[in-house]
Each structure stands twice: as C-alpha cells, then as structure tokens.
Amino acid sequence: MAESEETNFSFPLFDVGPEGAAFRLDNEVDEIQREHWAQYRDSNLSYQAELFAVTHGTIVPNGNHAVLLILDFHFAGSIQDGRRFKHVELTVAFGQKDRPIGQKPDPIVKQMAPVGTFGLDTTKESVEHVAEGNANVSAGPSLATVGIGGRYQKTTTVDHMRHAMLHGYRWIHKRNRGTQNAAVWKLDENHASKNGVPPQLRAAILIEVPQDCGPFKAELTVKANVDALYAIGRAVRSTTHIAPVYFDKKDGQWPDFGPSLKDITTNNLTGCDLESIGAAKTPVILTN
Numbered sequence: 005m006a007e008s009e010e011t012n013f014s015f016p017l018f019d020v021g022p023e024g025a026a027f028r029l030d031n032e033v034d035e036i037q038r039e040h041w042a043q044y045r046d047s048n049l050s051y052q053a054e055l056f057a058v059t060h061g062t063i064v065p066n067g068n069h070a071v072l073l074i075l076d077f078h079f080a081g082s083i084q085d086g087r088r089f090k091h092v093e094l095t096v097a098f099g100q101k102d103r104p105i106g107q108k109p110d111p112i113v114k115q116m117a118p119v120g121t122f123g124l125d126t127t128k129e130s131v132e133h134v135a136e137g138n139a140n141v142s143a144g145p146s147l148a149t150v151g152i153g154g155r156y157q158k159t160t161t162v163d164h165m166r167h168a169m170l171h172g173y174r175w176i177h178k179r180n181r182g183t184q185n186a187a188v189w190k191l192d193e194n195h196a197s198k199n200g201v202p203p204q205l206r207a208a209i210l211i212e213v214p215q216d217c218g219p220f221k222a223e224l225t226v227k228a229n230v231d232a233l234y235a236i237g238r239a240v241r242s243t244t245h246i247a248p249v250y251f252d253k254k255d256g257q258w259p260d261f262g263p264s265l266k267d268i269t270t271n272n273l274t275g276c277d278l279e280s281i282g283a284a285k286t287p288v289i290l291t292n
Contacts, residue, residue: 030247037261038249041075041224048082049089053224055249056206057262061270063114069213069253070114070273073222074262074281077205079191081231088200090193091229097177097186098211101219101250105185106178109217113174114274115210116187117282123167124194124202168194168202172282208281210273213253221248 029040041053056074063070075096081088098113099105169192177186187209191201213220252258268276 031250036250036252036258038247039261041249042226048085048087049230050078050080051089051226051228052076052078053226054078055262057260057265058258059260059262059265059268059270059273060253060258061273063210063212063272063274065271067212068215071111071211071213071251071253071258072265072268072273072276073209073211075207075209077207079201079203081200086231088193088198088231089191089228090201090231092191092201093225093227094189094191094205094207095175095177095186095225096188096209097175097223097225099178099185099221099223100217101221101248104178105223108179108182109214110185111211111213111217111220112183113185113187113209114212115208115276115278116172116174117208117278118170118189118205119172119174119279119282122170124170168192170202170205172207206281206283208278210276210278219250219252219254221250223248 029038029042031038037055037058039055041055042051043053044051054076056076057072058074059072061070061072062068077092077094079089079092097105098111099107100110169190171188171190173188174184175186175188176182176184179185187207189205189207191205193199193201265276265281267280
C-alpha cells in the first residue's frame with residue numbers, strides 16, 4: 005500500500021540520506037498498532053516517537069468504539085556542542101485506512117492532553133532600558149541636565165520572565181468543515197536560556213470511531229527548527245515519509261498494551277482525566 009503523502013518527517017534543515025535514514029520505521033506485514041513510530045539520530049541530535057499505551061473501549065456506555073492512545077516523544081541534543089531543537093511541531097492526524105486524511109467518516113479527536121498553553125523552564129532575565137536625549141539650550145536647562153552638561157540619560161532595569169512554551173490543541177485537518185480529526189502540539193525553547201525544547205513530551209489522545217468507519221490509521225508529521233549550525237548551506241527543506249500506524253476496531257484486532265491505567269472505565273473512556281497523563285519535562289541545564 006502506498007504511503008500517505010501527508011505522513012512525513014520534516015526537518016527543514018536536515019540532510020536526508022542513507023546515514024540519516026534510521027527514522028524510516030515501517031510496519032510489519034499486516035501490523036496493527038505499531039509501537040515504534042519514528043526515530044532519528046545524527047550529529048548530536050536525536051528524536052523518538054513511541055506508542056506507550058493503547059486502551060480500547062467505548063466513548064460512553066453503549067456508545068461508539070473509542071481508543072485512548074498515550075504517546076511519548078523524546079528530543080535530545082548536546083548543550084556542550086550547542087546542538088538543540090529550538091522549535092518542534094507535532095501533528096497526529098486520523099483517517100480511514102485506505103483513504104486520504106480528511107475524508108469522512110474518520111475518527112474524531114474528542115479529548116487530548118496536554119491541551120492549552122503552558123510555560124515551562126521559567127527563568128528571569130533582567131533587561132536594562134536606557135533613555136537618552138539632548139537638552140534644548142534655547143529653552144533653558146531642564147532639571148535632569150543641570151550641572152551635568154547638555155546630555156541626560158535615564159536607566160531603568162526591568163525583570164522579564166522567560167519560558168519554554170508548550171501549546172496543544174485539536175485541529176480540523178485536510179478539510180474545512182466537520183469534526184476535529186487531529187491533535188497538534190508545538191514546543192518552543194526558552195529563548196533566554198537557549199537549552200532546547202522540553203526533552204520529553206507524554207501526550208494522550210482519546211478518539212471516537214464512528215460506526216461506519218472501518219480500520220483506521222494515525223499519521224504523524226514532525227517539523228523542527230534546530231540550531232544555527234544546520235542553517236549554513238542547507239536552505240532546501242528535506243522531507244521523508246513515515247509509514248502510517250494502523251488500528252482496527254474489530255473483535256480480536258485491537259489488543260490493549262502498555263501499563264494498566266488507573267481510574268479508567270473502558271466503557272466510558274470520555275470520563276478519563278487525560279490531564280493527569282499528559283506532561284512535559286523541562287530541560288536540564290548542565291554546568292561545570
């Protein structure tokens with residue numbers, strides 16, 4: 005089966021070639037719920053996407069089939085070598101197995117976590133504001149310039165709080181109407197500390213599968229901006245495809261895996277508190 009054109013791993017400044025192709029993970033024959041979604045390692049930068057746990061059930065008692073996915077994303081660089089991820093955008097979109105994303109009926113992203121906007125890795129940055137001017141002699145000296153000549157200067161120091169940022173939201177993907185069929189996370193480093201995006205994101209997605217939707221797939225897209233070392237001489241965007249991850253709601257085709265999750269009722273997955281699952285770790289600053 006041909007891979008979807010939307011399923012891609014996009015590092016705008018990365019070279020793509022045999023040595024950097026380790027992230028091209030594929031499905032085994034007829035594989036369902038592939039655990040290892042993607043990986044990449046090159047020049048002190050690495051990335052992984054893993055399916056940590058899957059729980060099947062119903063969205064509400066006697067309701068449609070539902071699937072709770074827990075994903076782990078890992079980002080690693082080298083602070084000593086100045087290698088880091090500055091910005092990462094993750095999109096997980098859902099659609100029918102044999103049709104392009106965006107064609108209904110497709111799975112519905114009912115809940116996700118983390119969702120909203122969060123500040124992480126908070127630091128305080130002192131910024132000095134300087135106001136300068138020249139006294140107008142014809143108008144007479146001002147109080148600010150008496151006794152110090154014709155030039156005055158005022159300095160004000162203001163403390164600004166800087167954060168690494170995480171944004172999570174549901175999205176209507178590849179169409180302009182209907183239900184939300186994708187989950188999106190954006191991570192930005194703390195621009196003051198410049199130590200990269202949070203190194204780990206654990207994310208949860210609860211999807212509802214309509215009755216007339218058969219086997220379905222998840223497609224992952226990753227876009228990343230990295231440090232300036234990759235900006236030199238690499239202006240062309242490089243894109244490589246990742247095989248979709250397939251799911252099936254038929255009996256016997258949807259085994260749960262991963263750790264047993266507390267406080268989950270499988271016949272009412274919409275009652276699960278996803279906020280207790282989704283989390284991001286802050287970068288660790290190494291000092292000599």
